[in-house]
Amino acid sequence: MNQADLLDQFVIEARECLEAIGKRLLDVEQQPDNEALLNDLFRSVHTLKGNCGLFEFKALERVVHAGEDLLDRVRHRTLAYSAELADALLEAMDYSAQLIDQIERHGRIEGAADAASMAHASALRAFVCEPTSVPQLESAAPAATGARHSVPCQDDSPPWMKRLHLAGLTSRAGLLALRYVPEEGCFFKGEDPWRLARTVPGLLQLDIQGAGAWPQGEDRAAWDCYQCNLDIVLCTDAPRAEVEAHFRCVAEQVNWYAATPDAAADTSDVTSAVANAIGCVDPVSPLLHQRVVALWNDQCDLLERVGDSAGTVLAARNAMGHLLACLDNGAACAALAELPEGVQAASLLAWARANAPAAKEAVRAAARAVRPEPDIGTPPQRSDDGSTSQPQKVLKVGQEKVDRLMELIGEMVVAKNSLPYLAQRAEQVFQQRELAREIKAQYAVINRIAEDMQHAIMQVRMLPVGAVFQRFGRLIRDISRKLGKEVNLVVEGEDTEADKNVIEPLADPLIHILRNSLDHGIELPAVRLAAGKPAAGTIRIVARQESDRVIIEIHDDGAGVNAARVRDKAVERGLIPADKAATLSDDDAVQLIFLPGFSTADEISDLSGRGVGMDVVRTAIERINGGVELSSVQGQGTTLRLSLPLSMAVTTVMVIESAGRRLGVPMDMIVETVRVPAGDVHHFKQARTTVLRGRVVPLRALNDLLALDAAPVPNEEGELAVLVIRHANESVGLLVDHFHGASDIILKPLEGVLAGLVGFAGTALMGDGGVLMVLNPKELLQ
Amino acid sequence: MHRILVVDDAATVRMYHRKILSDAGWHTDEALNGVEALERIHAQDGGGVYDLYVVDVNMPRMDGYSFVRELRRLGARHQAPVVMISTEAQRRDVDAALDAGANCYLVKPAQPSALVLSAALLLGDREAARTAAQGVRT
Numbered sequence: 002m003n004q005a006d007l008l009d010q011f012v013i014e015a016r017e018c019l020e021a022i023g024k025r026l027l028d029v030e031q032q033p034d035n036e037a038l039l040n041d042l043f044r045s046v047h048t049l050k051g052n053c054g055l056f057e058f059k060a061l062e063r064v065v066h067a068g069e070d071l072l073d074r075v076r077h078r079t080l081a082y083s084a085e086l087a088d089a090l091l092e093a094m095d096y097s098a099q100l101i102d103q104i105e106r107h108g109r110i111e112g113a114a115d116a117a118s119m120a121h122a123s124a125l126r127a128f129v130c131e132p133t134s135v136p137q138l139e140s141a142a143p144a145a146t147g148a149r150h151s152v153p154c155q156d157d158s159p160p161w162m163k164r165l166h167l168a169g170l171t172s173r174a175g176l177l178a179l180r181y182v183p184e185e186g187c188f189f190k191g192e193d194p195w196r197l198a199r200t201v202p203g204l205l206q207l208d209i210q211g212a213g214a215w216p217q218g219e220d221r222a223a224w225d226c227y228q229c230n231l232d233i234v235l236c237t238d239a240p241r242a243e244v245e246a247h248f249r250c251v252a253e254q255v256n257w258y259a260a261t262p263d264a265a266a267d268t269s270d271v272t273s274a275v276a277n278a279i280g281c282v283d284p285v286s287p288l289l290h291q292r293v294v295a296l297w298n299d300q301c302d303l304l305e306r307v308g309d310s311a312g313t314v315l316a317a318r319n320a321m322g323h324l325l326a327c328l329d330n331g332a333a334c335a336a337l338a339e340l341p342e343g344v345q346a347a348s349l350l351a352w353a354r355a356n357a358p359a360a361k362e363a364v365r366a367a368a369r370a371v372r373p374e375p376d377i378g379t380p381p382q383r384s385d386d387g388s389t390s391q392p393q394k395v396l397k398v399g400q401e402k403v404d405r406l407m408e409l410i411g412e413m414v415v416a417k418n419s420l421p422y423l424a425q426r427a428e429q430v431f432q433q434r435e436l437a438r439e440i441k442a443q444y445a446v447i448n449r450i451a452e453d454m455q456h457a458i459m460q461v462r463m464l465p466v467g468a469v470f471q472r473f474g475r476l477i478r479d480i481s482r483k484l485g486k487e488v489n490l491v492v493e494g495e496d497t498e499a500d501k502n503v504i505e506p507l508a509d510p511l512i513h514i515l516r517n518s519l520d521h522g523i524e525l526p527a528v529r530l531a532a533g534k535p536a537a538g539t540i541r542i543v544a545r546q547e548s549d550r551v552i553i554e555i556h557d558d559g560a561g562v563n564a565a566r567v568r569d570k571a572v573e574r575g576l577i578p579a580d581k582a583a584t585l586s587d588d589d590a591v592q593l594i595f596l597p598g599f600s601t602a603d604e605i606s607d608l609s610g611r612g613v614g615m616d617v618v619r620t621a622i623e624r625i626n627g628g629v630e631l632s633s634v635q636g637q638g639t640t641l642r643l644s645l646p647l648s649m650a651v652t653t654v655m656v657i658e659s660a661g662r663r664l665g666v667p668m669d670m671i672v673e674t675v676r677v678p679a680g681d682v683h684h685f686k687q688a689r690t691t692v693l694r695g696r697v698v699p700l701r702a703l704n705d706l707l708a709l710d711a712a713p714v715p716n717e718e719g720e721l722a723v724l725v726i727r728h729a730n731e732s733v734g735l736l737v738d739h740f741h742g743a744s745d746i747i748l749k750p751l752e753g754v755l756a757g758l759v760g761f762a763g764t765a766l767m768g769d770g771g772v773l774m775v776l777n778p779k780e781l782l783q
Numbered sequence: 784m785h786r787i788l789v790v791d792d793a794a795t796v797r798m799y800h801r802k803i804l805s806d807a808g809w810h811t812d813e814a815l816n817g818v819e820a821l822e823r824i825h826a827q828d829g830g831g832v833y834d835l836y837v838v839d840v841n842m843p844r845m846d847g848y849s850f851v852r853e854l855r856r857l858g859a860r861h862q863a864p865v866v867m868i869s870t871e872a873q874r875r876d877v878d879a880a881l882d883a884g885a886n887c888y889l890v891k892p893a894q895p896s897a898l899v900l901s902a903a904l905l906l907g908d909r910e911a912a913r914t915a916a917q918g919v920r921t
Contacts, residue, residue, distance in 0.1 A: 007802070011795045044792070047841055051870050052795040054892035289916035292900055296887055303881050312855030313884040315862040320886045323864070323907030 011052055012105045013397065018049040019098050020471070026087050026094075027474045033082045043072045049097075060110045060118035061100045064093050067125035074129060084482075086128055091475065093121045116226065127217055159258055164208040164234045176205070177244060178236045180256040182212050185228040192251065194231055201247055203239030293324050297353070300324075304350040314346045321353060400501075403461050410455045411747035414651075415766045417451050420444040422769050459648050464504045466544045466553065467495030472508070473515060477540065480519045487526055487537035488519060494544035499551045500648035503625050507553075507645070510618040514555050514641055515540065517615070522559030522639055532636065534558065546647070553643040562633040564590040567599075574598060591633050592730075595619050623779070626652075626669065652748040654765070654775055656741035657724060659703045660711040665746065665765060665775035666735075672727055674740050676720035691723070691734065698725065700734040706760070706781045714738045726778050733782060748775055785809045785906050786832070790820040790850065791839035791868075796891070800837055800868075803895045804902060807911050809835075817845025821853055824861060832860050835906050837898075838885070840869035840876075848883040855884040864905040868893055 025042035032038060046069045053062035068090055074080035096117065103110050161180045183194040198207060212232040216224040237244055241259070248255045300317045307313045318337065325334045333356060340352060420440055428437035470492050481488040523529075523538035530536050541556045564587035571593040572579045582590070593599060597616040619629050627645040646669075654665035655674070675693065682700060683690050689700040700723065704711050713736040715721050723734040746765035751758055762777040787809050791797045801811040812833070814820035820838070824831065836854065840847040851865050867885040869876060880888040887901050896915045903912035 007795065007798055010798050014793060014795045041843070044841055044843060047870070048793040048796075051839075051891050052793055054870065055795060055799050289900065289904075289912055292916070293904055296901065296904055299881065299887055303884070303886060306882055307884070310855050310884060312857060312859075312862050315859055316855065316864055316884065316886060319862060320864040320905050324904055326907040327904050327909045327912045329909065 008056070008104070008108060011056065012101060014052060015049055015101045015104075016098075018045045018052075019094055019101070021045040022049070022094050023091065023475060024471065026090055027478065029082060030084065030087050030478075039072070039076045043069070043076050046072055058100070058104065058110055060114040061097055061104075063118045063122045064097055064100075064125070067122035068093055071125050071128055080128065089124050089128065091479075093125055096121050119226070123215065123221065126215070127221060159256070161232075161234050161256075162258060164210075165206050165236045176236055176238055176259070177241055178234070178258045179244070179248075180258075181233045181235070181248065181251070182254055182256075183229045183231055183233075183251065184254055185230070187229045187251070187254075188227055194229060194233065194251075197248070197251070198233045198235055201235055201237050201239070202243050203237040205236045205238055207233065207235040209233050289327070293328055296324055297321065301350060301353050304346050304353065307346045311343065314344065314349060318344070318349060403458070406458050407462065410451070410458050411651075412766075413451050414455060414745070415747065417444065417447050418767070419769065420447065455651070459500065462501045462648075463498040464501050465496045465498050466504055466507070466551065467492070469504055469508045469511060470495050470542060470544075473511070473542070476512060476515060477519065480516065481523075484519060485525060486519065486523050488523055489537055489539045491539060491541045492543075493541065497544040497546050497551055498647075499645060503551070503627075503645050503648065506621060506625050507643075510621040510643075511542075511553075511555070513615075513618050518555065518557040518559060518639065522557040522561075524560050547644075549647050551645045551647060553645065554640055555643075556638060556640040558638040561635040561637055561639055562591045562594065562631070563635060564588075564633075567591060567593050571596065571599060588632070591631060594631070595629070626667070651745050652765075652775070653743055653745055654748075654773070655724070655743050656773065657703075657722075657737045658739040658741060659707070659713075659737045660709040661738075662709075663741065663771075663773060664703075665744070665773045666724060666726070666778060667762065667775065668743060670726045670778055672725040672732055675723050675725060675734075676716070676718075677723050677734075679715055679719050679721055682721065689736075693725070693732075693734075696732070698723075698732050698734045700736055701782065702736040704736075706735075728779060728782050733778075735778065744773075746773065746775070785834045785908060787811045787835045787837060787902065787906075788820060788823060788833040789813045789837045790815075790817065790842070790847070791837075792816055792842040793839070796839065799892075800898070803893075803898055804837070806895075807899045807903065807915070809902075809906070809908075809911075816842040817847065817850030817853065819844075820850055821845075824854070824857070832863075834863050835902055836863060836865045837902070838865055838867050839891075840867060840871070840880070847885075848879060851880075851883040851885050866898075866901055866905065868898075 022042060022045045025038060025045065029035065029038050029042055046065060050062060050065040050069050053065055071080065071086065071090065075082050075086070080086075100110050100114060100118070103114070159180070162178060165178060181194065181198060183192065187194060195209075198204075198209070201207075210232050212230050215230065241257075245252070300321050303313065303317050307317070318340075322334060322337050325337065336356075337352070340349065421444060424437040424440040424444065427433040427440060473492070474490055477488055477490045518540055523540070524532070524534075526536040529538065539558050541554070543554045543556070545552050568582045568585065568590045571577050571590075572582050576593065576596045576599060582593075585593075594615045595618075597614075599614050599616065615629075615631075622629050622643055622645070625645060627643055630642045630644075631639065632642070633639040653668040655668055655671055656663055656665055658664070677691050677693075681691050683692075689702075690697050691700055692698070702713050703709075703724075704713065713721055716739075722737045722740055724737055724740070725732050725734050744767070746767070748763045748765055750756075750763045751761060755761075760777055760781040762775045765773045765775055767773050787804050789797055789800045789804070789811055790813070791800065792815050797813045797815075801813060804811050812823060814823050820836070824833070836851075838847045838850060842850075845853075847867055847869070851867070854861060854865070864886040865884065866887045866889060867880040867883075868889045868891050869880075870891040872890045877888045886905060889898060889901060900912060900915035903909075903915055
């Protein structure tokens with residue numbers, strides 16, 4: 002493992018956390034009293050914050066930390082959950098997602114993020130600060146533990162000395178404490194107070210807080226974020242002259258306080274007393290030694306409160322044995338080993354104290370230069386076993402690996418198709434009938450395995466459609482709030498699965514559809530009430546599988562599409578002639594909204610009607626071989642029905658021949674294949690038609706469409722081959738020369754110089770090694 | 784070789800702690816929460832006896848405090864020291880860890896050398912402790 006792996010892991014987990022947070026925030030909004038949900042939410046934020054701390058992602062950590070504090074208060078009911086709070090948190094998490102994108106791309110956060118992250122953090126902190134001002138440090142320290150932290154400051158020490166924890170800090174030179182309050186305009190003088198403080202020689206401890214109260218509520222807008230509001234207290238063991246030199250540029254902003262030799266001596270004496278008592282003065286590493294003392298005291302502390310837990314006593318004893326071993330103190334080790342096996346906590350404690358007298362209070366803080374945070378109002382984090390959800394164990398595999406597998410199996414499927422040709426050659430060219438039969442038998446086996454493999458790999462790529470729906474809760478919430486509408490989202494069948502490549506492109510069209518429903522469909526509460534509907538509208542998204550298609554229906558109980566208005570608009574935009582519009586049924590008129598350039602919004606709103614309309618939705622859905630149908634009942638609502646393929650990996654095409662060329666036509670576009678006697682083809686000027694089962698079907702020669710200079714060739718009986726395809730709700734007949742069979746192919750889009758070619762969906766490699774061009778009849782016919 | 788069980792629900796933190804500890808020359812295992820940690824301890828193969836536990840506080844299913852309490856009820860061979868690591872840095876968090884029976888409390892994110900030093904001292908690994916102490920100094 003290296004740093005890059007850790008970073009990758011961080012990004013993956015951070016995304017998971019953000020997704021979980023987003024989802025939980027909405028859940029909590031629905032059930033604000035659900036303790037388990039709140040704890041779950043808190044933990045996700047907490048995990049994210051903890052992970053940030055492993056890296057130098059200060060901007061991200063700042064925002065997430067503020068969110069964590071906020072949620073901790075909500076969790077402990079010292080702050081009420083509100084929609085505004087959720088808004089701020091959602092915004093902050095959106096911003097965090099941006100930062101994580103940056104981290105993924107560049108491995109770091111750009112410097113510019115600092116100001117924005119502070120804004121987000123203080124927006125969150127504002128919720129906390131409003132009721133009470135920042136708690137004072139002195140009053141915040143719990144009385145019970147206050148005594149444990151007896152800071153060895155003399156009475157005449159300035160109050161800010163209390164922000165340091167000098168107990169246990171040892172120094173030969175004596176300690177020097179100082180308070181540095183940068184002036185407000187210091188940033189404009191090119192000063193960097195934080196850096197200056199952090200780079201103080203011999204820095205032991207540092208505490209930073211706001212010099213004045215941070216602005217709250219309305220004041221925040223007016224507050225000048227470029228003014229410095231910092232108050233830094235630090236403590237160092239470097240000689241004063243050196244530290245003074247360090248602060249020479251801002252000397253007038255610094256207050257000095259030399260910890261008296263007594264105070265310093267006190268603590269160092271205690272430490273050495275402990276050291277001597279334990280029986281070892283290690284010149285190599287005072288730090289090692291200091292840490293042993295601190296841990297020793299932790300064990301004493303532990304034994305003090307252990308109660309009757311034999312396990313804890315034993316663990317403490319083991320730990321002390323190891324500590325002594327690290328100090329090479331064989332005598333003490335032996336003494337410890339001589340204590341009886343089931344020694345009581347009290348006896349062990351007495352022994353431990355006897356071997357390390359009087360050191361406990363003074364030294365224990367040494368190793369733990371812990372700065373109490375200004376928000377001490379936080380209740381302790383106790384157990385919260387509320388959540389029951391256990392993450393499913395999954396193997397994370399990069400998408401490209403699965404795609405590679407998919408490609409390989411695609412090649413395999415095609416390669417195996419060469420076996421029938423081989424069998425045919427063996428029989429016809431080499432007269433090896435027996436061999437041909439064996440090849441065919443083997444082919445059947447390989448074919449079955451290949452199909453199973455293909456199916457299995459496709460399963461890996463299957464995603465529940467819910468993956469796309471997840472974001473919608475948030476979207477609908479935000480938009481409906483903005484519009485002043487009340488909307489409930491109902492999602493059904495979100496675990497219906499389809500291929501990743503089908504699911505992922507759905508997001509944008511679906512968002513567009515939902516925006517339309519919210520903006521044009523669902524009415525304002527007052528209007529709804531007047532129409533006898535409940536004030537809150539409902540948008541239902543239902544997904545289900547129907548044979549090899551996935552159906553997604555988006556239904557709203559809004560006003561429905563106004564057919565008359567659609568007609569007018571279409572005429573006004575010049576999309577259809579007025580006389581034709583008048584003859585359209587309401588159902589047909591409603592379909593006009595799919596025409597390019599159609600938009601009924603009278604005013605361009607922020608949400609929809611920015612010049613992109615339903616035609617964009619239809620194009621996007623058709624790109625993944627799907628279809629859209631719209632039905633609407635005026636006053637009752639609109640339903641959009643998306644029909645999508647399960648997978649785009651394998652396409653079934655019908656192979657046809659025209660002017661000596663073999664071409665593929667996607668099977669799902671074909672209505673039927675018929676042979677029409679040449680005499681039944683009617684000519685009207687340039688156009689040709691025929692009548693099929695009483696309906697007139699326009700005929701187009703494929704050769705003409707492809708600009709091939711050849712007439713359609715009839716068969717021996719003088720019949721023309723007509724491939725009837727669906728085009729814009731009508732049937733159109735394509736005149737071709739011959740029909741061949743259907744074939745499963747892996748469709749590859751056209752690339753390079755061919756990419757701009759209109760009329761072709763792509764290419765496919767055939768079993769005999771030839772390349773089949775696959776037509777896109779829709780493009781051809783336009 | 785010393786065996787350490789790292790218990791944390793955050794995958795990134797687990798990875799980080801395991802790297803630090805295995806770089807110091809120790810064998811590490813991991814568990815996602817208290818329940819899993821106990822399962823590992825009770826496992827017949829691959830789990831079992833550890834020389835040190837490095838435990839997060841806030842975890843789903845079973846948090847660090849409950850885990851340590853459960854651990855301390857087990858037999859003598861499981862009574863290895865516990866280092867509790869969490870993001871909170873306040874006195875009451877230290878107290879809560881000690882109350883539960885942890886032997887040491889560190890604040891997240893732990894500096895690698897600080898974590899190794901504490902772990903080495905509690906494991907009785909003198910060489911690793913010296914190396915780590917030098918790392919902290921420089």
